[in-house]
Amino acid sequence: MSAQIKVAVLGAAGRMGSEAVKAVTEAADMELVASLGRGDDLQQIIDAGATHVVDLSVPGSTEDNVRFAVEHGLHAVVGTTGWTEERRANLQLLLEQNPSVGVLIAPNFALGSVLASAFAATAAKYFESVEVIELHHPNKVDAPSGTAVRTAELIAQSRKEAGVGASPDATETQLEGARGAVVDGIHVHSVRLRGLVAHQEVLLGGPGEQLTLRHDSYDRASFMPGVLLGLRTAESMPGLTYGLDGYLELGQ
Amino acid sequence: MSAQIKVAVLGAAGRMGSEAVKAVTEAADMELVASLGRGDDLQQIIDAGATHVVDLSVPGSTEDNVRFAVEHGLHAVVGTTGWTEERRANLQLLLEQNPSVGVLIAPNFALGSVLASAFAATAAKYFESVEVIELHHPNKVDAPSGTAVRTAELIAQSRKEAGVGASPDATETQLEGARGAVVDGIHVHSVRLRGLVAHQEVLLGGPGEQLTLRHDSYDRASFMPGVLLGLRTAESMPGLTYGLDGYLELGQ
Amino acid sequence: MSAQIKVAVLGAAGRMGSEAVKAVTEAADMELVASLGRGDDLQQIIDAGATHVVDLSVPGSTEDNVRFAVEHGLHAVVGTTGWTEERRANLQLLLEQNPSVGVLIAPNFALGSVLASAFAATAAKYFESVEVIELHHPNKVDAPSGTAVRTAELIAQSRKEAGVGASPDATETQLEGARGAVVDGIHVHSVRLRGLVAHQEVLLGGPGEQLTLRHDSYDRASFMPGVLLGLRTAESMPGLTYGLDGYLELGQ
Amino acid sequence: MSAQIKVAVLGAAGRMGSEAVKAVTEAADMELVASLGRGDDLQQIIDAGATHVVDLSVPGSTEDNVRFAVEHGLHAVVGTTGWTEERRANLQLLLEQNPSVGVLIAPNFALGSVLASAFAATAAKYFESVEVIELHHPNKVDAPSGTAVRTAELIAQSRKEAGVGASPDATETQLEGARGAVVDGIHVHSVRLRGLVAHQEVLLGGPGEQLTLRHDSYDRASFMPGVLLGLRTAESMPGLTYGLDGYLELGQ
Missing domain, CATH: 3.40.50.720 (NAD(P)-binding Rossmann-like Domain)
Structure with missing residues (x-):
């Protein structure tokens, strides 16, 4: 410099x-x-x-x-x-x-978003379960967000390379849509709420513990x-x- | 006493x-x-x-x-x-x-759960948007949880009585399930993650602000x-x- | 109307x-x-x-x-x-x-803020423990925020009227300031972070459960x-x- | 294998x-x-x-x-x-x-805890602001937790090596303890709440965005x-x- x-x-x-x-x-x-x-x-x-x-x-x-x-x-x-x-x-x-x-x-x-995606891919191979929640303003026309889809793809690829199987899920009866969309085997949920800008959480779970990676984007x-x-x-x-x-x- | x-x-x-x-x-x-x-x-x-x-x-x-x-x-x-x-x-x-x-x-x-549901019903009539996320261990066979369905029903009833319309949602293209299940017009998302017990969030949004009511149940x-x-x-x-x-x- | x-x-x-x-x-x-x-x-x-x-x-x-x-x-x-x-x-x-x-x-x-304070006061008499975290942009000159102080006062008054004692706390050795400020017996923590606007969480805990009331204020x-x-x-x-x-x- | x-x-x-x-x-x-x-x-x-x-x-x-x-x-x-x-x-x-x-x-x-600490150290050099909140059951005798102190030390070291200065903070008047304990220049807040086990959040903030790394430990x-x-x-x-x-x- x-x-x-x-x-x-x-x-x-x-x-x-x-x-x-x-x-x-x-x-x-x-x-x-x-x-x-x-x-x-x-x-x-x-x-x-x-x-x-x-x-x-x-x-x-x-x-x-x-x-x-x-x-x-x-x-x-x-x-x-x-x-x-x-x-x-x-x-x-x-x-x-x-x-x-x-x-x-x-x-x-957005540094936080790029870091969160990279961390999610790194962590995903060490946990049994992983899901993604993205939350945006209600004027957004597509669901899930492009970032959430890419995050799920990165997670899926990381788990595949490490030989990690699907997240466990005993769901037998489901109200349609309750378990979210499935991107490369990863469940992704899209929330639309007035007041929000662009937010994303990756939730990772193993026996007795949870790791959450959240990014909030408030403005440009x-x-x-x-x-x-x-x-x-x-x-x-x-x-x-x-x-x-x-x-x-x-x-x- | x-x-x-x-x-x-x-x-x-x-x-x-x-x-x-x-x-x-x-x-x-x-x-x-x-x-x-x-x-x-x-x-x-x-x-x-x-x-x-x-x-x-x-x-x-x-x-x-x-x-x-x-x-x-x-x-x-x-x-x-x-x-x-x-x-x-x-x-x-x-x-x-x-x-x-x-x-x-x-x-x-569970006092916290009962209070969270009551608060959600009270608050729901003052916000444009409301959605519910419930998160449980992956051995649960039904989705959404019974508590989440009842919470959504209470919210819907409160909004109906107050004359509040549907939460805004501009979604045009959606990967199936991304926007969750719909209970009496309220979107409900079900996450299943190893390590969790029973958790629920009600998210309420208005212009420039968000109110979140979260309940975590860790044991009996x-x-x-x-x-x-x-x-x-x-x-x-x-x-x-x-x-x-x-x-x-x-x-x- | x-x-x-x-x-x-x-x-x-x-x-x-x-x-x-x-x-x-x-x-x-x-x-x-x-x-x-x-x-x-x-x-x-x-x-x-x-x-x-x-x-x-x-x-x-x-x-x-x-x-x-x-x-x-x-x-x-x-x-x-x-x-x-x-x-x-x-x-x-x-x-x-x-x-x-x-x-x-x-x-x-702000409806969400007013509701969150009212709910906190209502809930505070049903839980053993309650603390407040407020989070603001780093240009704020006072800590805790006025809203957090008022919330703590409302909580303290509600617990006093209901005959609820102090939140349990076994802390013996403490790095100065770790347990936050104390307002009418309620612990209040102030976070200052670039990117934030005005946010507040009331955390209530009882045996095996937690209730969290969070308000996010994004703009005027x-x-x-x-x-x-x-x-x-x-x-x-x-x-x-x-x-x-x-x-x-x-x-x- | x-x-x-x-x-x-x-x-x-x-x-x-x-x-x-x-x-x-x-x-x-x-x-x-x-x-x-x-x-x-x-x-x-x-x-x-x-x-x-x-x-x-x-x-x-x-x-x-x-x-x-x-x-x-x-x-x-x-x-x-x-x-x-x-x-x-x-x-x-x-x-x-x-x-x-x-x-x-x-x-x-705990994989999640180790990963969260490593991610915090990695991310800390890319954000203006960083603070740590740890939350435990109220029987804990020390504050902050050992893990929070180590996390703060790792964060401080990472920022020092990268030449990143102190997190901005305009606080002029403070109720004693409101801004938490300071470990190697990093603010650390300790919450004690009945019902909790062991939880930690690292909050990182930059212009218009926030990254949150949270770990929840529910049992052994x-x-x-x-x-x-x-x-x-x-x-x-x-x-x-x-x-x-x-x-x-x-x-x-």
Whole structure:
């Protein structure tokens, strides 16, 4: 963290983008050198002397933005969606030609959420039982949440690799839906409640004990520590990293 | 609580009965004067000078036990199941002939559980959203639990009487079961986890706030404070009371 | 709720006031007829045909505002602080001369918080143990929170009236502060955590069971259902009511 | 898990020991070949063909027991207290002479508790704020619990190594004890409540989000999965391992 990190924010007018502008401005070890919106000339990034870009634009622009950054030797932290496997494969090829550049593409920048999912996968192989409860505001149109589905998939994979069987369940008679949805063998329950934002609990049980991993997301500001951590780490992680957990030290 | 309460326990050899024997023995304001098991002569209760009986026997005996107590002017606290509406109606007739006698029949003696259900019904009319989560050990064969179903029914009735509509829910696409079972319009979720005993949460949500009422039942000892409260209150509540909440002061 | 409730909001430019303007505007059974700020002529309220006022002004204005409303036969819902016992006594005298007018002064309009405190007081006399944990953002300058202190006082009073002794505690060696602050004999713990808003848990324990009453306040919007409930109820509750709980049906 | 693990339990008559006898007997991949109590001849272990020992005896015996096991080439899982640094150093010397033998000494065998502590240390460096709440039955004589103190120490060490400063706290006026005890700069709160067993929460907060790691210990059975995991792992981990976390795969 010796030299200042000189950051250009792309998609700076959006909701996430404007949070990022604010967060970078307030970070003592960073300098905001450019804020670009739709249609702005990417050359401004270079002219401003940026060393890093944060891309929070739109799926239609993100690929061009990141390619431009990599080709100019800038590290990139990317929160825009739309990075299919094919796009990521193409980016990987480009990064092989620019081997000192680090790029982080993260579907989720909330540190607590990423840590909770990683811990859940680690713990799941040591407990007989595991279930997931996600709780959101009642305007959400899908159930379970995407994060809950991914968490259940990670848990299921961890248990499978460790040879752990299904959670015990003696249920014989059930009112339809009582035991929740089943994702890769893991039960997932979706609560919808006015006043909530986005919350998730992973419950793990063994003889005589329970471990609960809960994440509460109260507002969009929760993504900014993850974005800043990405900016601080990218230079030391050349190549493409997919998922913020790749930048975290999760062991001891 | 001036004079000592002289208690006979019926069904004293059962699991609940032996807990009651212990609890009455340890209560400073009570004296255990008789403990009867299956086949014992009820006359022992009278000979021992009991003023109150606790019936924790079996559905086949409880009606005879309670009638005997009432006919002899003894107050009764009853935890045995099997008290259909017809049986209760017959008991009520008998109590009219013995107007000073108080009988409590309670499907649930756990104070915390009874209070949580009562509070849930009271609060449910003041919040837009309400859902129930119950969590039990994985050997339970039915889902949701009987307590959760009754809680949901109480909540639904309270909201109906107050003219409160359904909890908002914008769910369009759902993995089957994700949103739980629906009891009288209230969503109920059942978690099964090794290590747990019996737990329930009622979640209530309004704009910008959440109220959570949680009850944890760790072991059978949790029923005893309710049994003792029943014994201390029965004399002052002549007639038949169904449900421990009838003996609680729930307002302010 | 037949006729429309015609509401004037005083202190409409403040943070609470602007929320109230929005909430009244959106309520189907209400009509916003006037919004007054500092220095505006109170006569506007009358000219606009208001039947009710909401006072969310400042301690220096609230007494004059409410007196004006009462003298003109308008019901009032008051969230401004500064209502000392003396001020309330004077208001009571004025209300005796205007016996059809209802005034609610409420230090706290969050329904969930008011209900949680009332439930805690009710439950506290049925459990051996009770403690309070309050959790707030780290910019709060006092600990414990005012709400936690009031909750502890209500709990202590309820236990005293019911003749319940102190919560059991065998602590012999203690790192200073570990067991929290003690308010009227009730242990209160204060957590300060970035990301939180305002949260409180009352934990009650008896043999083999636990009852937890938790309130989460996420934003200022949480006060508006209480304000609207006050407006809908004031006409049917002539005289002065202090505390929103006076307008709630808390028994069964 | 090819060959059967042949286990001798030392201290088999104690509370933990009798649980271990039961757990080993029920494990499909293990065979209980000997159960020894105080004064029994250790030679029985050899005669019975044990490959592993579980030592749950007393501080006065455990050192001799473990030395005997190591000298005879048996792997050992040790839950007895009293293993000072000096004792462990001596054992280490002995193990250098028996390089194929694995010994686990674990102050805590509850998997959930060990995982929760490890996760807390990992997560603590990514959040601005962290506090610990531990909750126990009211017969406990010390506060905070030993586990809470160790958890706070691990958290403090992790934050120090990562260069993370103190949790923010603007408290100016405080009722004595409200903000808890302070262990290495980490606030720790101790709740005592009838009905509880042993519970702990680590709360981590950052802008707009919260991560909560909770462990509930309901009874002694919670230690057995850790003991069995120790027995299954010891052979593949030659030398001395202190702490069950050394046998867990904590990264991804």
